[in-house]
């Protein structure tokens with residue numbers, strides 16, 4: 065059956081602005097025309113004066129719908145993708161957390177096997193390895209007993225297991241062997257990101273020169289202005305702000321980052337250098353109040369309170385329970401960032417960082433028909449992945 069339909073009567077969100085009464089023609093899974101008249105005899109989808117946006121691309125997400133990418137079952141991997149898809153995410157980068165090498169390899173193999181045959185839900189673009197090379201002082205909710213130092217042999221082994229599907233790898237640059245880490249990432253075309261780091265601005269800047277080019281959940285588990293042995297230093301945050309080429313990601317759940325901090329980041333970096341992420345754990349898209357961060361067997365017990373996952377002693381947030389629609393409402397409705405800029409941070413910039421800007425991330429002729437229709441209050445009405453209604 066031919067995949068051909070026309071979405072009309074919507075406010076179409078393009079990178080440069082919002083077009084009232086716009087339309088999208090979809091043919092064979094691709095966007096065939098924008099703001100055209102409806103061709104004769106074509107199925108019409110009425111956006112009912114709501115918003116028509118490019119599908120969201122979440123480059124940092126662990127779980128949802130009660131499942132986690134590290135549960136080692138294909139069914140659980142699909143549950144995460146289907147859950148986030150229902151809230152407008154049409155593509156994602158599957159995130160693993162700090163764990164043993166054996167578990168990491170098993171998780172990668174399981175996610176890879178879903179990637180090879182996936183037909184439903186948010187499309188897995190590749191892998192994001194969050195750890196295990198972090199500083200114990202900035203570990204957040206990452207399990208301290210699995211933190212370690214990288215070796216070239218070890219990195220190359222994991223990269224081989226993943227068959228070229230690692231998009232990003234996070235590490236703390238103040239640890240030993242980090243110049244080598246950045247070099248291996250460069251050799252393999254992997255985005256090299258600073259995360260869970262206790263580094264001051266001098267070490268952070270050194271890391272940028274080695275090839276680190278992104279900051280994972282900026283502000284969270286990052287350093288700022290602080291004293292070391294009686295001397296004042298700047299931190300990851302200031303070092304990032306003065307390097308315009310460095311990209312960042314912000315957890316958009318409205319809990320991890322208060323309004324002024326997100327507005328400041330947007331003002332300094334601009335929408336083309338920021339991805340909004342969920343960093344969601346398995347309780348996203350559920351009403352669970354007690355949950356597990358990381359693998360179901362052996363993960364960390366967390367509680368969900370005030371709309372965010374937290375360690376039981378409330379010492380750290382332990383991932384969000386957000387979906388990307390909530391991130392959009394937070395940034396646009398509550399924090400007041402213009403819709404087209406929020407859309408860029410939810411779709412276009414993450415597409416670029418994931419290497420799929422040529423086919424995803426914006427409503428442009430020739431790109432995949434990954435489209436979200438939202439109502440006037442920004443709740444999801446319909447989601448299309450490559451032209452297929454989900």
Ligand SMILES: [Zn+2]
Pocket residue numbers: 124126159194343383
């Ligand atoms: Zn994470």
